[in-house]
Amino acid sequence: MITDFWLHPALILIVGACILPFLPKWLKRPYLIIVPTLAFLDVLSMQGQHGTFGVVRFLDWDLTFGRVDGLSMVFAYIMTLMCIIGTIYGLHVEDDFQHVAAWLYVAGSLGVIFCADYLVLFLFWELMAFASVFLVWFRRRPESLAVGYRYLLVHTAGGLALLAGLILRYQATGGDLSFGPIGVGSPSLSTYLIMIGFLLNAAVPPFHAWLPDAYGEATVTGAVFMCAFTTKTAVYALARAFAGMEILVPLGVCMALYGVVYAVLENDTRRLLAYHIISQVGYMVAGVGIGTELAINGACAHAFAHILYKGLLFMGCGSVLHMTGKSKFSELGGLYKKMPMAFVFTMIGGLSISAFPLFSGFVSKAMIVAAGFEVHNYWAAFLLTLASAGTFLHTGLKVPYFIWFGKNNCSKETWDKAADPPWNMQLGMGIAAFLCILIGCYTPYLYNMLPYPQIAAGYHPYNTYHLSETLQILLFTALGFFLLIKKLAPEPKISIDLDWFYRMGGRGFLWLAKRPIQWADNCVSEGYRYIGLMPLMTTAKFWSWFDWHAIDGVVDGLAKTVRGIGALVRRMQSGQLQYNIFYAVSFVAVALVLYVFA
């Protein structure tokens, strides 16, 4: 069945997750570190072993679980690495099922990354959605339940689009289920349906509103996992199937700007970071749309760097939430004295996402923008550069400033609770921060892993022009920030996004169900009572009377008659033989007389 010995890293996590709840308490912490490390080592052992593994015959299909190549390896590497970091960050969590959900979620992502056909892809795609929703539900606030259901419903809708697309494709191609370049030159309905399924998970507007909704509500550790896996797995799927799909360029640019605009308005730290995921994934989607080797390298490099710095930012803001119980700018501020380490780590994440020289974003984002300029797509390249000013404005400046500096909006309780988080959370942040700087300072670490390493080796981000350009954009953005800081003061408000349509749509449906539909139902019931039920009751009453008086009368009459006859017969039957002979003979005589004379 299995063509060669090849251990799927998802299997390690799934089996590991199944065993975890049964372990004694003293063994749990080492176990939590060992299992994701094994999965990471498993991925490392595949380096240089490109090929197809884990082919399983199922009904009429050969399902391929293990396609190992440059593209899948770079994503598998960072996903398993992030799994280790996220699990260390969540080591203090005693609720086993949070770890189980997180590992199953990562397993889903790895399953998608290594599969080579749409059936396996769909299986793991749904595993991701159904495992990750628990990371929202485990927050256990009253609103967590509603947010989780919304998340699940939206992802189910996306999954259905994907399923419809792959069924149509299966039919159109005469049974081809293989997951590879989909033929972006001649797109059909199935191509678009599959693309919608992928775009929904990548949070491309208008399919994006689930992301800030869910990531703002997830548990502290859950959000660290969620920010890494769903969108970047979708970027992988897009890079695999839709490289060069031109519509992805404008979609990606819109995404990059959309996230920036909403991030200005956002008052919740983690929702702000969530909007910046949309913005950053926009670069990757645009990179996939450009589709050249440099652009695909850029999309992969940016996904790799993004998972680390965004994880770091969610860990930093998550540690503030964990310690103080607050995540809104309007309830925080001035915390640098109380949480200096969390500040430093978050700042490293902020500088990385802003693409400061020597930090990871600088060597990854620039590749996508350069690819845009290279194919003379100037408007896309300039707008992406504009969005990067917005990224620094919010994640590099607004987040650290309004949490750790600025006006102190903390209540006494918040202030007293604030302190640097436990050692494991700091260790998780420390590893991610180290990697962010490593990627930025030593480019071959990341560039050698990319799908087209020769192209990457020929790309040099550290030239004076690029340095000067980046520093000018970023530092003058900072100038603008400090000049306009009053305009950016946090407001305790929420911003309406496109989830309004399904949240209010759902409410509208409920209203429809309560009011007109219930009213119509009442009318029908009342009408039925008058038109249907009352004649029925009258008829029933008549039949009851009829039954009582007529049928029962007849039956009773018959019974009475039978009883009367019986009594008579009983009296006649004295048991004496002569009387019996008398009656018999008399009967025969009467019968004879009647026969003769009638």
Added chain:
Amino acid sequence: MIVKLIDFLRDRLQLVIRLSYVGLALLVAWDVVFVSKEHAHTAAERIPGFWAAFGFIACVVIIIVSKWYGHLGIMTREDYYDN
């Protein structure tokens, strides 16, 4: 240590601000005088201080446009979705 450094800088805030302005001016001067523009993609980028102006204008435009959009009715009370 980090806290001490931050407090040290905050105590000399005016000096830090002035040094930052000097730093920005030096950056633009360095770009105009020393940086070769052979890697520029478009003619506009050869204008002295193009990217500095781009960064500043981008920041101002993003803040003003976003806040304008938010105050159109997009930003609303926190219990908007509550029953």
